[in-house]
Amino acid sequence: MRDAQPSTVYLKDYRQPDYLVDSTRLRFELEPNSTLVESRLAVRRNPAAGEGLPPLRLDGVDLELISVAMDGVPLSKEEYTCHAEGLIIPVHRAEFTLEIHNRIDPERNTSLEGLYLSNGMYCTQCEAEGFRKITYYPDRPDVMSRFTTTIVASKDYPVLLSNGNEIERGEVDADRHFVTWEDPFAKPAYLFALVAGKLEKVEDHFTTMSGREVTLQIFTEAKNIGKCAHAMRSLKAAMRWDEEVYGREYDLDIFMIVAVDHFNMGAMENKGLNIFNSACVLASPETATDAAFQRIESIVAHEYFHNWSGNRVTCRDWFQLSLKEGFTVFRDAEFSADMNSRAVKRIEDVSMLRTSQFAEDAGPMSHPVRPDSYMEISNFYTLTVYEKGAEVVRMIHTLLGSEGFRRGSDLYFERHDGCAVTCEDFVAAMEDANGVDLKQFRRWYSQAGTPVLEIDDDYDSAGKRYTLTVRQSCPATPGQSEKLPFHIPLKLGLLAADGSELALDSEGTKETVLEVTAAEQVFVFENIPERPLPSLLRGFSAPVKVRYGYTPAQLRLLMRADTDAFNRWDAGQRLAFGALAQLQRDYRAGTELQLQPELLEAYRSVLQQEDLDPALVAEMLTLPSAQTLAEEADIIDAEAIIAARKFTERALAEALYEELLQTYQRLDHDKPYRPVADDIAERRLKNTALAYLCITEREEALQLADSQFASATNMTDSAAALAALVNRGDDQRASTVLHDFYERWKEDDQVVELWLSVQSSSPRRGTLEAVRALMAHPAFELTNPNRVRSVIGAFANRNFEQFHQADGSGFRFLAEQVIALDKLNPQIAARLVTPITRWKKYTEGPREKMHAALQSVMDAGQLSADLYEVVSKSLKTD
């Protein structure tokens, strides 16, 4: 906990480290409440950091210091300074060894940062600044060292793991044993890992492109050993893909993954020893949904890809976080696109970006992809750094083409292997390898906010000339009132009235990327035979909002005929968005709500397109979420959004009932389960149809859900039926299926979490009381982030209707939980509070209630630095 107001760190203050650590020898004696850590560092003055011998400053938090010795000579307490955040030691020689002994308490560590216990198993999480909770150390990514780690533990912990290769093992005495690991690659402390526990493993092998054999191991508790196959398959696919697409090969003889139940994020790329949230690695057809299978595939790949984009080439400082995260998200997205349906993957990613990242960009915590200041770095593991960062890398890919991009990435890896570098170095490698100038493009790293493109066009039929005028702007964000124009790749095509694509030039090019660089820019296309319909921002070629005055008829043409699958979907979203905006106005005006006929006909035609990828059909049948509508609104009228959306869903379900039923029946075949794209697509459409059918609450529809629930042989179908029945129909039926489901699956952690989140995200009346009741259920644990996310997180983020109840009860509930959680796990508390930080955008009633809830968090006092940063920045009114 914090005594003083946390201080702000600025990018402009970056200085090289004064001292380097050539080698780090660690020895752990593991005990739940008193683990002894001995570290021996070979320290050397950094020649690049200047003259003289300044004192050595080491980071250290929540440590009990036992002793310090320099070159073998113990230091007395007067010879160094020990303060709440570390040690300061005077230095007299340019090279010396430092030996430090300290104690830590893994059992009481509920922050899940540093060394902690999860269900009796020791594990670590060091990124970003967790290593300082293990021992005193220069805990910054530009200090890279060779680690050797000895773990001593009771034989009750048979498996003892750390980074690199095992070099020695043996007995200490009758009860205790040890293992020593050596990592041949120098790495920053944030990539250190240790695991000790009673674990089983599955093992496999991979032969790299140069013919080296790599052993692959996944460790879990015995009961989950049957749930590792999908992760192993994904790992091998990712290893092959990185060789084929980036020419990158794995570099150690062994690659390990460990599944841990208590984990703050998805997974962590520790060198040679990735640690995963159990939910992001374990799956079986009976217990995991298609979405979980796909998430696992992409996270396993993400962490594996970090071995090059993150570990071999790491970040100089944490302001550069997107250097590894943006690039690695781009890499995993491309991998997933290659493994599954490219268009559907793109749609999912863009929906998330538009809904959640755009909201972040417009909210009180708005920051550039490369932030220029922070109080607590953990708060900057954001959608902006990850997802918008990935879009920035994608734009470079679009501007350079795949071959140019590959030349750039080859140069980047070659130039900076073994180094800690910056986003600037990444862009420079892309420029140098291609002879291009990305000077203006760099603004994507430094300017926050979502740019808006206003596009007008004009057709001169006599001259057969088509003109597009593009104006760009970007709203002010905290600390950045003026924005300079961005360099925006705008991919487009032009459609004729019959839906065919028009040639854009004499060579017959059908698609082009315009480079928008000025605040206002005019693009002229010659020899266009008729007034075209522009298909703009194909594939979402830049993270911007496009305003263009499409008519519903034009949108329907794009939905039907655009060659760009993403834009077909997007046209449907625009159509729905327009209809929903009108309904929100009608609701406020007290006018009777009516379904827009164009929307109904568009959805009907989508359902009739049996040749289209069923997953794409499912996406096209899904209305923009309430959260998306909220993000797009200047002022969020939660009540009107809920009313408009509910009305539309229901009206569509009623009007298209027969078509939906036919779709459901057509796809309701019992194939053996395989988590492959084609089958996933069919299940997705079938279950989308089922959800619509159940909105009508007709007995026939609810019975379909009932029988699907009873007969499902995979979790995708079972969970979809469960959700349909929990969300619709009478309470009795809902509680019966919930009860049955729990009784069947109560021993399975991942399924229990799904069971919790289905209830918390249900729009059924009285959900808040249900959520409170769930928190008293034995399955709930405030110290387990997955449980917190499944109950409190799902309610606040995925249940727009119940969370936004007009009495403000949802906001007060969230504030209470955040206050309680902050004492246990500040990182999770600071994330969980997000929904009420956006209070300024709401209409008066909710705005005041949200603000009051947020203020109550601040007034609770004694906030962690994590929570304090988010709450104080969000309460600001200037």
Ligand code: TRP
């Ligand atoms: N680097 C991890 C990733 O692959 C992120 C991460 C895992 C993390 N655990 C964390 C970040 C804990 C902060 C705190 O994206």
Ligand code: ZN
């Ligand atoms: Zn990552």
